[in-house]
Amino acid sequence: MKKILSESFWADQDIEQLIGKLLRYGVVTASTIVLIGGILLLIQHGQGQVPSYHRFAGESDSYTTFKGIVSGAISLQAKGIIQLGVIVLIATPIMRIAFSLVGFILEKDKMYILITLIVLCVMLFSTIGGLKI
């Protein structure tokens, strides 16, 4: 952890290479989690009937809130695990913005630090504001 916090760690790495790696690892991690959840879903409920997706019912709290999804995934519920993968997937580009911010801070590029912060704020607003309007 100390290594990550030191400035030389970031300076040594090319930030663009780091962003490239982050995106790749994010997608690989997310799809692996989704795959595990999917296989588990087919084992647990594979022979059950498909719910009526024709009618929109919306998902319950256990699949729409962070707390619900995490507790579902911990108790090894297939759908909870899939949704955990979904969260990792959505978080990947958001993490990318955070990485860009670090890059611009190291370059001491004030204008782009501000621009990146604005984008981060919009994402934050969307995350918090989206909660059950």
Next chain:
Amino acid sequence: MTILTFSIIVLLGAFLAGLVGSLTGLGGGVVVIPLLTLVFHVDIRYAIGAALLASIANSSGAASAYVKEGITNIRLGMFLEIATTVGAVVGAVLAAYTPTNTIAILFGVILLFSAAMTIRKKNQEALTEGSKLAEILKLNNSYPTKDGEVAYKLKNVGGGFSIMTIAGVLSGLLGIGSGALKVLAMDSTMHIPFKVSTTTSNFMIGVTAAASAVVYLQRGYMNPGIAFPVVLGVLGGAFTGSKLLTRLDPTLLRYIFCAAIVFVAAEMMYNGINHQF
């Protein structure tokens, strides 16, 4: 139909959607929505949720390679993401108040437009004279080509920014990457070389889609049973498509698929007008 059968069929369909999306340059998300709604009769809201996830996966997967090659203009992407993320949040909020049939019709229109965009003439020229705003915002850059590093400048930053806002709204409303509009803003309006505009557009799609995806997730549009085969299928198809692209010339394929897309778009609009959604 059992969940097992449904998952396998959707997985195969999503794989094809990812393949077609990758070969035409339309993106897998835009192809997966008609597949889910027209073929599997899934509610368009679930389809949008799943398609957004597919767009994030595709964008992040492809962007990782382009960023490393140094083609993507990260500053430009970051600056324009202000427009697309604000637009996407507005679009996601609007979606709650827009009738599903209207969304389907609008989707058909955008699909037609996107198909037309993929077969138009592309901007290869690099501008040598840019605007003052582009200078101030440090948007001018260079990119590697087979003849060495090529410097380019850009203009109409305000116009491009405005189109990006619309692209963001449509992305949030319809659950697509709206890559075609993003390229229109950068390629035709800001006069950025095609290779830079497509890769930068791709880079931005993940963040744009994530901005509305968090809203959709909390609203219950993300169904795990649909998301799982769609995300894995589209990702697999797009990966296969990108491998195929290096080996074959996609021009003919592109025309064939674009013709098919026109039929799909017409079907979406027809069903929307007849209140089938």
